[in-house]
Amino acid sequence: MSIILDHVNYIYGADTPLAVKALDDICLQIPDGQFIGIIGHTGSGKSTLVQHLNGLLKATSGSIYFNGEDIYDRDYDRKKLRGKVGLVFQYPEHQLFEIDVFTDVCFGPKNLGLDKKEVELRAYDALRKVGLPDELFYQSPFELSGGQKRRAAIAGVLAMKPEVLVLDEPTAGLDPRGREEILHQIKELQTGTGMTVILVSHSMEDVAEYVDRIIVMNKGRILYDNVPKEVFRHCAELEEVGLAPPQVTYILHELRRRGLDVDTDATTVEEAAEAVVKAMAKR
Amino acid sequence: MGIIRAKDVTFEYIRRDEEGNVEGITTAVDNVSLNVKQGDFIAILGHNGSGKSTLAKHINAILYPTEGTVWVDGMDTADEEKVWDIRRTAGMVFQNPDNQIIGQVVEEDVGFGPENMGVPAKEIWERVEESLKAVGMYEFRKHSPNKLSGGQKQRVSIAGVLAMHPKCIVLDEPTAMLDPRGRKEVIRAVRALNDVEGVTVVLITHYMEEIIYADKVFVMDKGRIAMEGTPKEIFSEVEDLQELRLDVPQVTLLAYELQKRGIMLPDGILTAEELAEALHLR
Ligand SMILES: Nc1ncnc2c1ncn2[C@@H]1O[C@H](COP(=O)(O)OP(=O)(O)OP(=O)(O)O)[C@@H](O)[C@H]1O
Ligand SMILES: Nc1ncnc2c1ncn2[C@@H]1O[C@H](COP(=O)(O)OP(=O)(O)OP(=O)(O)O)[C@@H](O)[C@H]1O
Ligand SMILES: [Mg+2]
Ligand SMILES: [Mg+2]
Numbered sequence: 037m038s039i040i041l042d043h044v045n046y047i048y049g050a051d052t053p054l055a056v057k058a059l060d061d062i063c064l065q066i067p068d069g070q071f072i073g074i075i076g077h078t079g080s081g082k083s084t085l086v087q088h089l090n091g092l093l094k095a096t097s098g099s100i101y102f103n104g105e106d107i108y109d110r111d112y113d114r115k116k117l118r119g120k121v122g123l124v125f126q127y128p129e130h131q132l133f134e135i136d137v138f139t140d141v142c143f144g145p146k147n148l149g150l151d152k153k154e155v156e157l158r159a160y161d162a163l164r165k166v167g168l169p170d171e172l173f174y175q176s177p178f179e180l181s182g183g184q185k186r187r188a189a190i191a192g193v194l195a196m197k198p199e200v201l202v203l204d205e206p207t208a209g210l211d212p213r214g215r216e217e218i219l220h221q222i223k224e225l226q227t228g229t230g231m232t233v234i235l236v237s238h239s240m241e242d243v244a245e246y247v248d249r250i251i252v253m254n255k256g257r258i259l260y261d262n263v264p265k266e267v268f269r270h271c272a273e274l275e276e277v278g279l280a281p282p283q284v285t286y287i288l289h290e291l292r293r294r295g296l297d298v299d300t301d302a303t304t305v306e307e308a309a310e311a312v313v314k315a316m317a318k319r
Numbered sequence: 320m321g322i323i324r325a326k327d328v329t330f331e332y333i334r335r336d337e338e339g340n341v342e343g344i345t346t347a348v349d350n351v352s353l354n355v356k357q358g359d360f361i362a363i364l365g366h367n368g369s370g371k372s373t374l375a376k377h378i379n380a381i382l383y384p385t386e387g388t389v390w391v392d393g394m395d396t397a398d399e400e401k402v403w404d405i406r407r408t409a410g411m412v413f414q415n416p417d418n419q420i421i422g423q424v425v426e427e428d429v430g431f432g433p434e435n436m437g438v439p440a441k442e443i444w445e446r447v448e449e450s451l452k453a454v455g456m457y458e459f460r461k462h463s464p465n466k467l468s469g470g471q472k473q474r475v476s477i478a479g480v481l482a483m484h485p486k487c488i489v490l491d492e493p494t495a496m497l498d499p500r501g502r503k504e505v506i507r508a509v510r511a512l513n514d515v516e517g518v519t520v521v522l523i524t525h526y527m528e529e530i531i532y533a534d535k536v537f538v539m540d541k542g543r544i545a546m547e548g549t550p551k552e553i554f555s556e557v558e559d560l561q562e563l564r565l566d567v568p569q570v571t572l573l574a575y576e577l578q579k580r581g582i583m584l585p586d587g588i589l590t591a592e593e594l595a596e597a598l599h600l601r
Binding site for chain 2: 280286294309
């Protein structure tokens with residue numbers, strides 16, 4: 037089972053003088069259980085792309101198949117699709133609206149038609165997973181700090197236990213430990229339950245650490261689609277399109293430029309440390 | 320006295336039920352004192368909910384202290400008559416650009432601040448052009464801000480504050496939604512403002528590498544200031560920072576990992592150049 041995008045195009049304001057082509061001939065196959073990172077300059081079409089996956093936006097042309105079924109078919113149940121593909125929005129304010137945090141997190145699972153007990157169990161579980169302290173459960177979501185809102189928004193989608201979890205910049209605004217904790221939780225869900233995870237991020241460091249595959253967007257098109265190591269080898273090309281390899285990769289390039297015979301392929305601090313130790317031993 | 324001074328500042332958010340009875344109190348800022356010199360580049364770090372945004376909102380009189388006093392350029396922020404002078408002195412860029420974009424067209428939006436201040440029309444346009452160029456958004460000047468991507472909007476809101484030529488600019492996670500190049504451009508623009516124009520900068524961020532050029536760093540924890548010092552001093556304390564839910568730049572972390580693996584290095588390395596030198600490379 038999988039998601040397939042076949043020649044998908046999307047134009048904002050198609051019949052207006054200010055039409056913007058946000059997606060340009062996107063072809064993609066997303067098999068079950070993968071952890072995918074989507075990176076790309078601001079305005080490259082990442083949010084537009086992921087909003088197609090749960091049917092929130094409808095392609096101007098092209099087709100999308102979810103588990104073999106055409107989601108634009110007249111009798112396809114698109115409401116159900118929203119339950120299967122959970123989307124955490126880029127701005128948490130766009131998705132928080134209930135009177136208190138707990139009620140907010142219950143909203144999704146309640147809409148799936150689950151009984152009250154199951155709904156509340158899932159809500160508690162999700163709130164614990166994102167590390168939101170108990171004393172904030174009955175506070176208004178609008179009275180939370182930026183990072184706390186973000187956590188509440190993620191919990192709301194986790195509680196739906198979607199088959200596919202799509203996170204649009206989930207770590208923007210999280211403190212470094214929170215970033216690590218939440219991505220770690222999501223990685224565990226992916227490996228433990230076989231959930232597909234799609235992570236849109238501007239943090240090359242996070243992407244390098246967690247994903248199996250990176251899709252690089254550039255001006256509405258797919259520039260690269262490969263494993264992180266391969267993608268981050270294209271140092272100059274990435275810079276060209278507003279991106280960069282993880283900082284630690286730059287550091288290795290700098291050490292190499294200054295005469296250390298070090299392997300520059302590392303994309304995490306751990307790998308880089310090993311590479312430097314190895315290179316120093318050779319000297 | 321510095322451009323920003325806080326003395327024993329405490330701020331409480333008070334929640335009330337429908338009848339107006341107090342339901343709960345959150346002490347978001349707890350007995351904070353600080354003094355920022357004109358022209359300094361200050362960074363504020365801290366875990367989610369540690370009180371950074373609450374403290375920042377005191378600097379341009381959106382909030383004023385429950386206890387204690389905040390002065391901006393000598394003006395007490397609790398003095399209602401000074402509110403506009405204070406906001407003109409200290410411009411603020413918020414966490415979410417959606418909350419501060421108002422114009423229908425990008426250039427109008429950026430011109431709004433100076434227009435409100437009574438700047439002559441010709442100068443407004445000069446300022447709009449210069450600010451949009453500083454954040455790399457000049458080519459979008461005729462676009463509608465609502466239709467920009469997240470990162471593009473963020474840069475427009477920064478331009479809006481730059482156009483007001485404030486003495487001090489407070490940026491609350493301005494780069495959270497930017498791509499790596501955008502992040503670099505904004506930090507470069509902010510540093511240039513600080514270096515060249517002498518604008519005082521207060522930068523709140525969760526990206527550790529953005530603050531290595533700050534003159535001084537404050538680390539908040541549960542409303543209090545838990546650490547303060549230069550970036551080198553702060554980032555030498557890898558374990559203390561991790562305890563406070565923070566981190567260090569990747570280069571500092573790499574050096575720390577190398578130390579653990581038996582390579583002799585000084586603490587608090589902040590750049591690749593420093594690391595190379597410490598490893599006795601060219
Ligand atoms: N509602 C809209 N109406 C018109 N144009 C839009 C709208 N939303 C986005 N766009 C445009 O479509 C393009 C793609 O935007 P999108 O939000 O998908 O980018 P993104 O890759 O998610 O960017 P970011 O990293 O800044 O969030 C951009 O050029 C943007 O200006
Ligand atoms: N409007 C509000 N009403 C009640 N409590 C609030 C409000 N805004 C923030 N708080 C609480 O005050 C504390 C400090 O929040 P603040 O927004 O200052 O944190 P922050 O350091 O900016 O966090 P973040 O990194 O997540 O943005 C938090 O516990 C938060 O829940
Ligand atoms: Mg986006
Ligand atoms: Mg904040």
